[in-house]
Amino acid sequence: MKIVVIGAGAMGLRYGVLLQEAGNDVHFVDTWEPNVEAIKKNGGVTVWRDGKDERFAEISVSYPEEYHEEPELAIVFIKDMHTVETMERCKHFISKNTYVMTNQNGFGGAEYIAQFVPRERIIAGTAMIATVMKGPGKVDFIGKRGAGHVHIVRVEGEPNEFIYKVAAEMEKALMNPTVQKDYMGTVWTKLVFNSVVNTLCTLMNMKMGEFAAYKNAKEMSRKLIYEAYEAIDAEGFKMEVTRDELVDQVMYVSQVGNPLHYPSMHQDMTTNRPTEVDYINGAIVRLAEKHGLQAPYHSMLVDLVHLKEESRKYQN
Template identity: 40%
Template sequence: MKYAILGAGAMGLRFGVLLQQAGYPVDFVDTWKPQVGTIRKQHGVYISRDGKGRHLVKVNIYSPEEYQDHPDIVMFEPKQMGLDEMLKRCKHFFNDKQYAITFMNGMGHIPKIDKYFDKSHVIGGTAMIATVLNKAGDDNFIGKPGSGSCHICKQDGKPGKVTKELIKEFQKANLNPHYTTNFIGMFLNKLLLNSVGNTLCTAFQCNMGQFISSPASKPLSISLINEAYDVCERAGIHLLNDRQTEWQNMYHAAKYAMPEHYPSMCQDMFKNRPTEVDYINGYIYRLGLKYHYVAHNQKMAIDLVHLAESLHKIKK
């Protein structure tokens, strides 16, 4: 199948380059002019792995208005705050035969995508894959080839021919897909991981390994995890993992899988971009309020990140 990756950032490039290397046609569409201009000027994107082996990979990239093709799969990978603009500027090449898939962090994107694609053609996904965009046109894949994995679930819970074909192609691209039938639970489990590691590393401007090496990391993490599970139970949301497994996954990711990694939220702050904390911890906090539960730890985490953002700008 042919793919259009909407949002050629760190993760968009990783998915697209791996699919392209597996033999599938891929186009990239981005609204960030420096990214489009740089990749065109250097005739591709520079890819390294764990900071080594930097090499140029030829790719096709367009601004939304320039792109006129009709891909089979439209993959959404912008930041949450950029999705509305991306949808509006790309709607001219959407059609009712296409399938939309997204691995965006946070929550709030699915209802927006549903306005442009039938729910039977919308596939959600979460990824345990770390990548760093060093600068425009330069992406660093974290982890050995074949490392990382992703979960996929069709919104209507009915995986058909296209979904099964997509999973096969993702397997060939070494993206290690796993299909689940729990659409909302899949998103919330990843959201919970991000609400701990992403948020606390950003608040204290440290990488995953530095965070997990502190004795304070466990009680801080467990307090956020437990509170999030309390919210989900009140909302009637069944998660893929139990509380203990969620902490163990968090610990393993920080301690062994990606100790040198600065989460995407932290990367955004370092580059003076808005963070997605209001779409991650903020979602949990607002969901709690809906069910008359005040998630005080989530609110404090949100405030700590916004404080860190303000202090970082002052230092600059």
């Protein structure tokens, strides 16, 4: 399959490198100049697995304006708040036959992409795969090979031949894909998961396993998840799992799956980038308010993350 990955950051590199090694024709486009120039200079990226087993992966990269081929699939891995401006720079190579897939963290990425691509040609989804960008052209794949999993779903319409073709390529790459049928349920299940571990690990400057080791971690998770589900139930979304199943999933992934991982929001905070809290916890607050409900736990977390963002300018 001919694939272009839009965003050669941590997750973009994880997807693209694995899919390339599975036999696909993969090219990367990125807008972060230090990253693009480092990859061009070296002819690829340095890859670690859990901080060990360093290796080099040859890849090709360019700025959006330099790429003029027509991919079958474009995979978008950029921050939600940058989706529209990046898609503007990439729209010239998104043909009428190109599908666009996003596994971005928050809620909004697919909706922004729909300004450029028909909804029936957008594949959304979630990734339970942890990856860390260690610097320009340097990436660390967290977790054993084949340990994570991916859910993919068409934004509009039933699963078709193409989404199963994508799933087959992901299977070859040991990404353990599952094709889902409910777009909102799939995306919001991961969003609520992220609203716990992403946000709390960022605020407390801790790894997922360190969070899970706290005696009240499960109760904190339960409060946040139950509050989110009140809004979700009011909207009528059909989630992939029950409230208690998601609580257990948060604890299991934190304790067993990725205990040494700093979530992506933490990585943004420590590298002085804006976080996606408005697209995660903030999305829950907005959904609650839509139905005349309150989400005080999530509202407080939004303010605390933004306060921590502000605090960075006072640090030496």
